[in-house]
Structure formats: C-alpha cells, structure tokens
Amino acid sequence: QQQVKQSPQSLIVQKGGISIINCAYENTAFDYFPWYQQFPGKGPALLIAIRPDVSEKKEGRFTISFNKSAKQFSLHIMDSQPGDSATYFCAALGNQGGKLIFGQGTELSVKP
Amino acid sequence: GAGVSQTPSNKVTEKGKYVELRCDPISGHTALYWYRQSLGQGPEFLIYFQGTGAADDSGLPNDRFFAVRPEGSVSTLKIQRTERGDSAVYLCASSRTGGPNQPQHFGDGTRLSIL
Numbered sequence: 755q756q757q758v759k760q761s762p763q764s765l766i767v768q769k770g771g772i773s774i775i776n777c778a779y780e781n782t783a784f785d786y787f788p789w790y791q792q793f794p795g796k797g798p799a800l801l802i803a804i805r806p807d808v809s810e811k812k813e814g815r816f817t818i819s820f821n822k823s824a825k826q827f828s829l830h831i832m833d834s835q836p837g838d839s840a841t842y843f844c845a846a847l848g849n850q851g852g853k854l855i856f857g858q859g860t861e862l863s864v865k866p
Numbered sequence: 867g868a869g870v871s872q873t874p875s876n877k878v879t880e881k882g883k884y885v886e887l888r889c890d891p892i893s894g895h896t897a898l899y900w901y902r903q904s905l906g907q908g909p910e911f912l913i914y915f916q917g918t919g920a921a922d923d924s925g926l927p928n929d930r931f932f933a934v935r936p937e938g939s940v941s942t943l944k945i946q947r948t949e950r951g952d953s954a955v956y957l958c959a960s961s962r963t964g965g966p967n968q969p970q971h972f973g974d975g976t977r978l979s980i981l
C-alpha cells in the first residue's frame with residue numbers, strides 16, 4: 755500500500771517528440787506528488803509537483819496529468835531534447851508530510 | 867550555502883569499519899531527511915528529523931544505523947560495523963518544514979563503497 759509503481763523502466767524518444775512516464779499508487783493518504791530528474795552522479799532535482807485537487811499542471815515543457823479516481827499520474831515532456839536524457843522518478847508524500855515514497859525510476863534517452 | 871551539501875562525496879572503507887556521513891541542509895530548513903539509493907533504484911527513506919528530534923526513523927534497516935542532528939541544522943548519519951550490503955548512495959534532503967506539500971530538496975549524496 756506504500757508503493758508507487760512507475761513505468762516504463764526505460765524510454766527512448768526522438769528529439770522533438772513527447773516523452774510520457776506513468777505512475778500509480780494505492781494509498782489514498784498520499785496528497786502531494788512530485789517528479790524528480792536525476793543525472794548520473796547527482797542528486798534528484800525537483801522538476802514539478804501536483805496535488806490531487808487539480809487534474810493538470812504545466813511548467814514550460816513539463817506537464818503532470820493527475821487522475822484521482824484511478825490513482826494514477828503521469829509526466830509528459832513536450833518537445834523532448836537530448837539534454838532531457840536522465841532518470842525520472844515520481845514520488846508521493848502523505849498528508850502528514852514526512853517521508854517521500856519513490857517509484858522505481860525511468861531512464862529516458864532522447865536521440866538527436 | 868544555496869543548496870544541500872553532503873560530505874564526503876565518496877567514501878571507500880573496509881567491511882567492519884565505522885563511517886560518518888555529513889549533511890548540511892538549506893539554511894532555515896527545519897526538516898531534514900536521509901535516503902539510501904541503490905544502483906538502478908529509487909531513493910528509499912531512512913530517517914526524518916524535525917528540528918533536533920527524529921520524527922520518523924522507521925526506515926533505518928537495523929541498529930547499526932544511527933543519525934543525529936544535535937543543533938537542528940547539520941546532521942550526521944553513522945553506520946557501525948559496515949557490511950558490503952551497505953554500499954549505496956546516501957542522499958540527504960531538506961524542506962522548509964516537515965508538513966504536507968513541502969518540496970524536499972536533495973544534495974548530491976555520498977557514494978559509500980564497502981570493500
């Protein structure tokens with residue numbers, strides 16, 4: 755019940771294409787859902803986050819779509835660039851704060 | 867500093883030795899978190915401090931692991947009698963408070979290798 759399931763494990767996209775990464779959760783006490791981007795040798799960097807009271811949030815080329823009834827959320831990267839090549843993690847935080855529960859990660863490769 | 871700072875960036879030691887990993891959070895952040903990341907996996911929670919006290923230590927794997935934050939700022943993660951399975955990247959994060967909807971900001975981690 756504490757898990758966050760992420761897919762796909764890896765993704766290859768052509769430059770200019772749309773990258774889509776999906777996550778699903780079970781625990782309805784989760785109410786904050788951030789996405790992190792991680793480059794090799796670096797820590798996870800916060801990319802964008804959403805709360806379940808909105809269905810979509812957009813920041814630049816990055817959009818989170820949220821389906822509360824299905825307990826699923828996804829990250830869309832529009833106009834993907836080679837510099838977006840990294841590992842992406844979804845995560846969930848409970849309504850009391852505290853620990854983040856991370857998905858397993860998606861290794862994205864954007865081909866020029 | 868501007869971000870979360872972790873030292874050392876790399877630590878290599880022999881099985882059975884004691885290690886200390888340090889985390890300096892973003893100035894003014896009252897909440898501090900330790901996570902462990904194995905190769906190809908997402909970070910896994912270890913312990914969370916609110917101020918000087920451990921608010922949740924449910925992720926510590928066993929009693930060889932201990933963490934302190936004596937003045938509510940810098941934290942040290944301590945591992946006794948290290949084992950090869952302890953090899954991982956140890957990440958520290960901080961947030962302004964430990965409450966809901968608080969973004970956690972991560973350091974670049976300490977890569978620990980136990981030979």
